[in-house]
Structure formats: structure tokens, C-alpha cells
Amino acid sequence: MFNALRKGFGLTFKTMFRPTVTIRYPERKREPAPRFHGRHLLNRHPDGLEKCVGCELCAWACPADAIYVQGADNTPEARYSPGERYGIDYQINYLRCILCGLCIEACPTRALTMTQEYELSSDSREDLIYTKERLLAPLPAGATPLPHTDAAVAARGLEYYENNFAGQTTLAHLQDTYAGRAGRVEESGDPVAVAVDGGGTEPPVAGVDPVIGNAPERRPEGE
Ligand code: SF4
Ligand code: SF4
Numbered sequence: 001m002f003n004a005l006r007k008g009f010g011l012t013f014k015t016m017f018r019p020t021v022t023i024r025y026p027e028r029k030r031e032p033a034p035r036f037h038g039r040h041l042l043n044r045h046p047d048g049l050e051k052c053v054g055c056e057l058c059a060w061a062c063p064a065d066a067i068y069v070q071g072a073d074n075t076p077e078a079r080y081s082p083g084e085r086y087g088i089d090y091q092i093n094y095l096r097c098i099l100c101g102l103c104i105e106a107c108p109t110r111a112l113t114m115t116q117e118y119e120l121s122s123d124s125r126e127d128l129i130y131t132k133e134r135l136l137a138p139l140p141a142g143a144t145p146l147p148h149t150d151a152a153v154a155a156r157g158l159e160y161y162e163n164n165f166a167g168q169t170t171l172a173h174l175q176d177t178y179a180g181r182a183g184r185v186e187e188s189g190d191p192v193a194v195a196v197d198g199g200g201t202e203p204p205v206a207g208v209d210p211v212i213g214n215a216p217e218r219r220p221e222g223e
Pocket of ligand 2: 051052053054055056057058059069087106107108109110111112
């Protein structure tokens, strides 16, 4: 009996002098490891165009069926991404997501990456279904809110996909992309200069998605 007490209190006594491993969360926050997988981010190009091309590969790769993507066509007058299509609706359900990172591996354009943000709790199911406006990166400084016209994109002459797509953002390329689709190619006239760095642009409106305006409808329950 005495031996058992001595062993038990001895362990408590020894532990009292060890460095503490707990922290006063949430007042203090622990720095995550550099490659920690936290909440997702939908990235943009430096001119504000979205990197997501609405291909749904991330959704197919997800083992937890946590991603919902709906693609839509860009048009010469309304372009949201450098690709043929863009993600008009994008949702990640953090009640299902296990933060495994397979989706970001599947993404061909590096549109989807993961941040180090780990505070993903809520007492509402709806709050944990992140819609596109919550996942999309803010508009870069100096970029014009979307959509852009093909003429403006071509005038900038950016190479969106280094080493692979050199010269593909010319107006000719964009017209080639839409060749054969009635009503999709128009004579655009002089290219419109759009400032990427500097003035002549409008700041994004707080709380309003610069891309789709209003929050998209949430994925139906149970799907
Ligand atoms: S991190 Fe894993 S579980 Fe979460 S959305 Fe991506 S693929 Fe699905
Ligand atoms: S995030 Fe990437 S993989 Fe997912 S739909 Fe967009 S481009 Fe495709």
C-alpha cells in the first residue's frame, strides 16, 4: 500500500518539474508545421483571373466526397479564368474533409492549395460548407474585378502557365479556342488596356464575391 502511494505521488512530483507541453489556447496559438494541411484556398493569377478551370479533378480525387464543383464556359465578353471554363460554383464540406491533400495534388493548375489555418469548428452545419466566396483568394492589389474581356486579357499578354502556354493568351489563341462555336467569336477592335499594377481599378466590395456576386446555392442535403 505504502509502496503504491510512493510510486503514484513520485510520478506526480517528477512531472511537476518537466516543461509544460500545453498552451493557453485560444489566447496563444501554436505555430503549425510548415507543411501542415489546413483550410483550402482557391488562388488567382496576378491580374485577378481565377486559376480554377472548373475541371472537377479535385472533386473526383477526394476520398471523402467533400468537394462540389460546377463548371461554366468563359465567353469573349466575360472571362473568369484563362481556360475554356471556370468554376461557377465551388464548395468544400469541412464536415467531411479529412484534410488529406489529395485534391490539391489532383489540381492541374495549382488553383487549389491548402493554408495553415486550422480553426475550422462551428456549431452550424451550414457554416462548415465553405462556398466559393469564402475559399477564393482576395483580388490582388491593382487588379480589375472580374469578369474581364478576352481583348483585355490578350492585351496584357501574360503567360498564365509558364513554359507550356507561351503565347496562348493572344487574341488569336482565344479566337481559336472558340472557333466553330456560333456566336462566340466577335471582332473585338482595339485591345483594352487594363492595369495590373497601379491605378484605374476598383477595390473589391467587402462581403460581395467579385466573381459571382451572390453566394451560390448550397449543395442539396445528402448529396
Ligand atoms: S483534403 Fe482530402 S478530404 Fe479534404 S477535400 Fe481535399 S481530397 Fe477531400
Ligand atoms: S480547383 Fe483545380 S482540380 Fe478543382 S476544378 Fe478547379 S482547376 Fe480543377
